[in-house]
Amino acid sequence: MRWSKQARSRNSPRLLLTIAFASALTGLAQTESPRPGVSQTDAPPPVPVPFVPDSTKPAILTKPQAPSAPPIQLRFVVVLDPGHGGEDTGAKLGPGTLEKDIVLSISTRLRALLNAKGIPVIVTRDADTSPTADDRAAIANRAKAAACLSLHATATGTGVHLFTSSLTPANYGRDEFIPWNEAQATANTQSVRLASDVNTALGKGKLPVLLGRTALRPLNSFTCPALAVEFAPVNAGSGAASLTDSSYQQRVAAALAEALVAWRVDWRQRP
Amino acid sequence: MIPRYQRILFSILVLGCIVLAVLLLRLRERAQDRMQSVRDETPMEAPIARVPEKVQLLLANDSDGSLVATQRSITLPADAPSRARVLLESLLAEYAKPNSTHPLPSGVAVEEVFLVDLPGSNSSSIAVVDLSAAFAQGHPSGIAPETLTLLSITGTLHANLPEIAQVRFLIDGQTRDTLAGHADLTRTYIAANPDVDIPAAGGRP
Numbered sequence: 001m002r003w004s005k006q007a008r009s010r011n012s013p014r015l016l017l018t019i020a021f022a023s024a025l026t027g028l029a030q031t032e033s034p035r036p037g038v039s040q041t042d043a044p045p046p047v048p049v050p051f052v053p054d055s056t057k058p059a060i061l062t063k064p065q066a067p068s069a070p071p072i073q074l075r076f077v078v079v080l081d082p083g084h085g086g087e088d089t090g091a092k093l094g095p096g097t098l099e100k101d102i103v104l105s106i107s108t109r110l111r112a113l114l115n116a117k118g119i120p121v122i123v124t125r126d127a128d129t130s131p132t133a134d135d136r137a138a139i140a141n142r143a144k145a146a147a148c149l150s151l152h153a154t155a156t157g158t159g160v161h162l163f164t165s166s167l168t169p170a171n172y173g174r175d176e177f178i179p180w181n182e183a184q185a186t187a188n189t190q191s192v193r194l195a196s197d198v199n200t201a202l203g204k205g206k207l208p209v210l211l212g213r214t215a216l217r218p219l220n221s222f223t224c225p226a227l228a229v230e231f232a233p234v235n236a237g238s239g240a241a242s243l244t245d246s247s248y249q250q251r252v253a254a255a256l257a258e259a260l261v262a263w264r265v266d267w268r269q270r271p
Numbered sequence: 272m273i274p275r276y277q278r279i280l281f282s283i284l285v286l287g288c289i290v291l292a293v294l295l296l297r298l299r300e301r302a303q304d305r306m307q308s309v310r311d312e313t314p315m316e317a318p319i320a321r322v323p324e325k326v327q328l329l330l331a332n333d334s335d336g337s338l339v340a341t342q343r344s345i346t347l348p349a350d351a352p353s354r355a356r357v358l359l360e361s362l363l364a365e366y367a368k369p370n371s372t373h374p375l376p377s378g379v380a381v382e383e384v385f386l387v388d389l390p391g392s393n394s395s396s397i398a399v400v401d402l403s404a405a406f407a408q409g410h411p412s413g414i415a416p417e418t419l420t421l422l423s424i425t426g427t428l429h430a431n432l433p434e435i436a437q438v439r440f441l442i443d444g445q446t447r448d449t450l451a452g453h454a455d456l457t458r459t460y461i462a463a464n465p466d467v468d469i470p471a472a473g474g475r476p
Binding site: 084088090091092099152153154155156157158161163181210211212214215216217220228230232236 | 333334335336411412413414415416418448449451452453454455457458460
């Protein structure tokens with residue numbers, strides 16, 4: 001019931017991989033390395049997805065490509081999903097300050113930082129457009145991303161709020177269909193580990209963190225390790241205006257970038 | 272000189288008019304009596320004096336994202352749906368107070384609460400909470416505040432009415448995607464463990 005505000009130390013176990021598994025993984029990674037000359041922000045090679053969601057139908061089944069374990073991902077790709085956009089302004093954080101603009105600004109900063117660290121990034125929107133929740137999830141699921149961050153902002157509370165899906169973790173067999181609106185249940189355990197890495201990085205950046213679970217679209221439809229990251233004012237006295245502060249945005253983006261660099265190691269060492 | 276037969280005819284017509292007028296007045300009185308009997312508001316049952324009961328409200332706190340169990344004494348009606356509604360009205364009234372730890376707009380927030388027995392269960396029910404559009408419109412937008420409100424409602428219902436195992440939310444009697452742009456209202460919230468969703472029918476626990 002109570003969410004932990006204290007930044008926990010990163011204690012994810014460093015698992016030893018067998019030489020054979022490591023060699024196999026390395027070999028796979030080499031075969032799928034990006035082509036020379038292709039931008040790191042380009043989409044990865046298209047991976048067939050059995051069903052593309054139709055936004056007019058809320059619950060569509062998708063067939064998993066892999067059995068109970070998450071599919072072996074061939075390269076480390078991050079999907080950033082700045083919430084809202086277009087006519088959906090999101091929260092009104094102050095006079096002329098809209099959530100859709102704040103999250104797009106932070107997404108742009110984070111994308112640049114990740115690219116500088118050699119991490120490919122796919123964004124669900126990079127302008128004032130409004131893709132549907134199903135469109136966003138389809139983009140992330142096609143990318144077979146190693147991490148998906150759904151970005152939001154609020155005037156309530158302080159610091160950064162991290163949410164994993166409230167779905168109960170579930171394993172599905174090879175021949176079982178996964179409900180579209182509950183696809184995150186297959187990756188929820190990994191999402192919690194990702195939240196731990198992000199929590200640690202934000203703690204190092206002296207940013208207050210709130211951890212919780214929530215039911216949120218399109219978070220529940222992501223098949224990748226996914227978090228909803230909600231940016232709140234830096235402290236109780238600063239008000240929502242601090243969200244427009246470029247230094248605060250850069251600080252948060254830098255902490256998230258560090259977290260994803262750490263996640264790149266942990267993700268590869270997953271069992 | 273008026274003929275005699277015309278005088279007799281005129282007298283009969285005047286008499287008929289008087290009789291019809293008396294008849295209409297009588298019918299009107301009877302119709303009024305019938306309407307009065309339908310609208311009889313005299314008490315049929317003796318009023319039941321109810322004493323205030325101790326209830327547990329799970330109050331949200333935006334600063335640390337917590338839900339704190341708080342005791343209050345309120346008078347509750349006898350039937351479960353009305354009890355649930357009064358509980359929620361009391362809970363949301365706490366949030367409308369000055370210095371609330373989770374400020375929410377004042378005014379009518381809960382339109383109605385329905386309790387429906389869960390299929391295959393004798394003791395568990397699902398509560399359908401119909402929130403007002405004005406409440407949703409004035410609710411702070413954000414994942415944290417919206418989630419806290421839903422968990423506070425769900426937890427308070429289950430703490431005081433343990434038979435409520437699941438909760439669904441409507442806005443003005445209609446299903447809506449989100450409360451104020453974020454928290455998903457298309458899902459069923461499980462009340463026994465309010466921070467965990469249950470999978471939809473056909474899903475895997």
